[in-house]
Amino acid sequence: MQETHALPEPDFAARRDRIARAIQQAAGDAIVLIGAGEPIPVPGGLDRVHRFNTHPDYWFLTGEHRPGGVIAYDPQSAPAATPADAWTAFSVPQSAAERTWEGEADVPGVPIAELSAWLAARRGRPVAMLGCPLPGVRADDAQTRRLADLVWHARRVKDDAEVARIRRAAAITARTFADLPNHIRPGVTERELRNRILSGFIGAGADGEGYDTIVGVGANAAVLHFTPGSKAAGERDFILIDAGAEQARYTADVTRTFPVTPGNVSTVQRDFYNTVLSAQAQAVANCKPGVEFHDLHRQAAEAIGAGLVAMGLLKGDPPELVDHGVMRLFFPHGLGHLVGLGVRDASGRLPGRVHRPGPGGTNIRLDLPLQPGYCVTIEPGLYLVPALIDDPATRERFVDAVRWSEIDKVRKEIQGVRIEDDVLVTDAEPDVLTAEISKQL
Numbered sequence: 001m002q003e004t005h006a007l008p009e010p011d012f013a014a015r016r017d018r019i020a021r022a023i024q025q026a027a028g029d030a031i032v033l034i035g036a037g038e039p040i041p042v043p044g045g046l047d048r049v050h051r052f053n054t055h056p057d058y059w060f061l062t063g064e065h066r067p068g069g070v071i072a073y074d075p076q077s078a079p080a081a082t083p084a085d086a087w088t089a090f091s092v093p094q095s096a097a098e099r100t101w102e103g104e105a106d107v108p109g110v111p112i113a114e115l116s117a118w119l120a121a122r123r124g125r126p127v128a129m130l131g132c133p134l135p136g137v138r139a140d141d142a143q144t145r146r147l148a149d150l151v152w153h154a155r156r157v158k159d160d161a162e163v164a165r166i167r168r169a170a171a172i173t174a175r176t177f178a179d180l181p182n183h184i185r186p187g188v189t190e191r192e193l194r195n196r197i198l199s200g201f202i203g204a205g206a207d208g209e210g211y212d213t214i215v216g217v218g219a220n221a222a223v224l225h226f227t228p229g230s231k232a233a234g235e236r237d238f239i240l241i242d243a244g245a246e247q248a249r250y251t252a253d254v255t256r257t258f259p260v261t262p263g264n265v266s267t268v269q270r271d272f273y274n275t276v277l278s279a280q281a282q283a284v285a286n287c288k289p290g291v292e293f294h295d296l297h298r299q300a301a302e303a304i305g306a307g308l309v310a311m312g313l314l315k316g317d318p319p320e321l322v323d324h325g326v327m328r329l330f331f332p333h334g335l336g337h338l339v340g341l342g343v344r345d346a347s348g349r350l351p352g353r354v355h356r357p358g359p360g361g362t363n364i365r366l367d368l369p370l371q372p373g374y375c376v377t378i379e380p381g382l383y384l385v386p387a388l389i390d391d392p393a394t395r396e397r398f399v400d401a402v403r404w405s406e407i408d409k410v411r412k413e414i415q416g417v418r419i420e421d422d423v424l425v426t427d428a429e430p431d432v433l434t435a436e437i438s439k440q441l
């Protein structure tokens with residue numbers, strides 16, 4: 001059964017107004033270009049290209065799927081009261097070959113050939129080159145960085161059309177995950193499960209996977225960006241599955257970790273799983289306006305640390321375990337990122353902030369206070385990654401904090417757990433868009 005009810009059309013005029021207001025004061029005499037991008041040829045593939053999507057910043061303002069377009073902004077060309085009038089959209093007219101092979105389409109916008117005259121009329125002014133760069137346009141790096149940050153920041157609050165699309169992607173993902181336990185059994189391979197996921201997504205009306213699906217059996221669950229292969233599930237294994245459907249350019253991003261034999265989970269496996277589950281539940285509940293994402297990460301890292309202390313795997317005080325970098329061995333990635341128009345939608349820093357390491361030195365690519373309308377993933381994990389825990393120098397350095405002999409016992413039973421939901425921050429309680437996907441062992 002397909003998810004077919006109509007999605008609301010984005011209000012592109014409102015979006016152009018919103019982004020214009022965000023950059024109007026800051027642009028000075030700079031002009032802003034946002035490029036759609038060009039398809040990337042498949043190496044050696046003759047006329048084949050990789051799947052093409054226009055740049056998210058360009059798509060957000062235009063809804064256009066064709067390559068080669070540009071939307072340009074000149075803050076000096078509109079009165080302050082109507083900043084949205086300062087946009088000009090340029091696009092590539094349809095060629096005769098396209099009309100033959102891909103059907104006739106109405107291409108809105110000014111022909112791209114007119115862009116050079118538009119630029120010539122503004123010669124000497126700095127150019128902020130956002131989206132995909134245009135060949136032959138010299139950009140001002142400082143203006144580009146500053147205005148790109150402002151545009152991303154202005155895009156972070158999701159409008160109604162965006163939330164509807166993320167909800168659709170989440171609903172399709174939920175239906176697909178609900179079916180997975182029917183296929184998880186000893187002997188099933190990672191590839192077979194990935195195939196079920198893709199077919200579930202497409203069958204429910206999705207455009208496809210929003211990113212490369214991860215299916216990791218056993219030790220492969222501790223390979224953070226794992227590509228599903230031929231490994232078959234053993235009776236006592238856990239399987240980590242990170243997948244999200246994409247629908248009309250919006251994607252969900254969900255991870256669940258399943259036991260192959262739910263009726264036969266060991267105490268160590270259960271404790272490991274529940275440690276992540278309770279850290280995740282706490283972080284989801286704390287997705288409130290004004291909360292700093294680095295602070296949320298710290299809370300989750302401390303909660304996982306407390307779980308490992310309770311299991312007898314670590315010694316010490318959880319906040320110190322975070323500060324001293326111990327938790328980075330077992331929870332090496334950030335707590336999450338913004339999601340929606342792509343799987344890493346407008347993540348990054350609050351404008352004006354410089355890069356700073358997260359708690360205990362973890363690299364966290366999201367550094368801002370949450371606001372109503374943000375859609376964020378919450379995905380703590382707990383892993384025994386050989387590259388992190390088998391280095392003799394690391395073992396020596398953390399010998400007072402880590403009971404290495406106990407770690408070496410539990411790693412035979414479990415190697416990685418991650419649990420991830422997509423959360424819409426609101427003025428009231430967090431709205432968990434992926435809440436119906438079971439987290440019960």
Ligand SMILES: [Mn+2]
Nearest residue numbers: 253377379420
């Ligand atoms: Mn994610």
